[in-house]
Amino acid sequence: QVQLVESGGGLVQxxxxxxxxxxxxxxxxxxxxxxxxxxxxxxxxxLVASITAGGKTNYADFAKGRFTISRDNEKKxxxxxxxxxxxxxxxVYYCNADTNLESYYSNIYKEGxxxxxxxxxxxxx
Numbered sequence: 001q002v003q004l005v006e007s008g009g010g011l012v013q014x015x016x017x018x019x020x021x022x023x024x025x026x027x028x029x030x031x032x033x034x035x036x037x038x039x040x041x042x043x044x045x046x047l048v049a050s051i052t053a054g055g056k057t058n059y060a061d062f063a064k065g066r067f068t069i070s071r072d073n074e075k076k077x078x079x080x081x082x083x084x085x086x087x088x089x090x091x092v093y094y095c096n097a098d099t100n101l102e103s104y105y106s107n108i109y110k111e112g113x114x115x116x117x118x119x120x121x122x123x124x125x
Contacts (some may be wrong), residue, residue, distance in 0.1 A: 002114040004095045007117030012085055016123070020080040022095030022116055027077075030078040031048060032116040033109035036080045038091035038121075045094065050079060050109040058109065067073035085123045092118040 008020040024032065035050040049059045049069035057069055068081040078095065098112035 001125075002032070002097050002099060004097060004114060004116035006093065006095050006116045006119040009093060009121045011122045011124065014086055014123055015125050016085050017081070017083045018085065018121060019123075020082070020093055020119060022078045022080075024076050024078070024095075024097055026076075026097070026099070028099075030073040031101070031104045033100075033103050033112070034069075034071060034078040035096040035098065035109055035111065036078070037073045037094045037096055039094070039118075040088075040090075040091040043091075047111070048093070051078065052109045053104045054107040056107055056109075082121075085121075086122050087125075090121060090123050092120050094118045 003025040006022045016072050031053045033052045036048040037045050039045040040046050048063050051069045051071050066084045071078045095116040097114040098109050
């Protein structure tokens with residue numbers, strides 16, 4: 001069973017950095033594709049970055065050059081390093097797991113059915 005728990009959010013100033021973590025309790029974390037999403041007040045949830053089981057990464061345009069997604073299979077954790085934060089990055093950040101074996105064999109990521117409760121990131125001066 002997949003249970004995702006995010007951490008690392010908080011209140012920071014523009015230009016600061018944060019590293020979000022998401023622990024996946026499933027026994028087969030290493031074959032799961034993982035994604036980070038965010039949802040700002042009044043807006044739809046959007047993909048921030050994803051990483052396949054094979055380590056292939058993908059970023060939203062707003063995240064390129066500022067955010068880095070990575071994974072540690074031994075710790076069953078996926079990270080989102082966020083640098084040069086802006087007020088527009090304020091949102092609840094969610095972790096998502098793609099447990100579809102077709103994704104694993106194809107080394108792709110598709111939004112899965114497993115979500116964490118989210119962690120709040122607020123960027124404000």
